[in-house]
Amino acid sequence: MANRSGSPYAGAWLLVLALMIAIGAFGVPVRYTPLVSIALTAGQLLLMGGAALWLAIPAWRSGDESRRALAVSGLLLILPWALLTLLPGYGPPFASSLAMNQERFIILFVSTASLGAGMWTIKDSLTRGEMGDRLLAPLGQISALMAMCIQLVWAAVMIGWTMSEARKPTDYLPLYGTPLGNASDVLLFFAGLMTYVATGFYALSFARQGWIRRNIAWVIVIVVVAAVIGLLARGLQYPDLSVHWYAMPGMIVGIPAIPWTLTYVLGVFALLRAARP
Helix, strand or coil, rough: CCCCCCCHHHHHHHHHHHHCCCCCCCCCCCCCCCHHHHHHHHHHHHHHHHHHHHHHHHHHHCHHHHHHHHHHHHHHHHHHHHHCCCCCCCHHHHHCHHHHHHHHHHHHHHHHHHHHHHHHHHHHHHHHHCCCCCCHHHHHHHHHHHHHHHHHHHHHHHHHHHHHCCCCCCCCCCCCCCCHHHHHHHHHHEEEEEEEEHHHHHHHHHHHHHCCEEEHHHHHHHHHHHHHHHHHHHHHCCCCCCCCCHCCCHCCCCCCCCHHHHHHHHHHHHHHHCCCC
């Protein structure tokens, strides 16, 4: 067992720091100059990518295929937030221009595909061997599959909406309040719900396999339960965004990138596990 002050733990803490910086840089709407935006993105990618490679390279050099597979899954789980570093200062959709929102939804589509790959492949590492988890890990995998398929459809709808808005014909109706708009709200609701459920199953599976301590797993599960309650209390329809959106818990937990903070944490734990002999 590596000492807690060893390099694997330092890399893990750097990844946590990178996530906090990414949340602030992406979530707070600020109009940066192109040069500042490039510098912010480059700095975040260097920090996040360097810390991730710090953990992944030892696993790759080991020659152990199981450690390599786990490292790849961990990298895929943190990749969505790495991609969001490409959008510094975008903030919520109402604070962004149409062109910025189109870029946002394209990044969300690619991020969802990456997250789906990570949550699908991590199951193999959890079920490997005679002592593999063949209950919680498969439940996490099927929940993740449903979540990612739903969210890919939602992201595609939103990309299509921004494309239509950019070339709006005279008889074009806005998305919000239309049947398609309401359907997209339903898709986003269930995508978030199933992502939280999958995260809870995987956290418990990580604990069952000894990858994380049980108290850490239960903290994640409690956060998942609180988020699910917030979603259910909010309802299927996404509320109108306002200047004080950050004071609406039910709305916050439904933001597409928020469930990804928990899957990012799982990715950090997966990389940490892969880095240790």
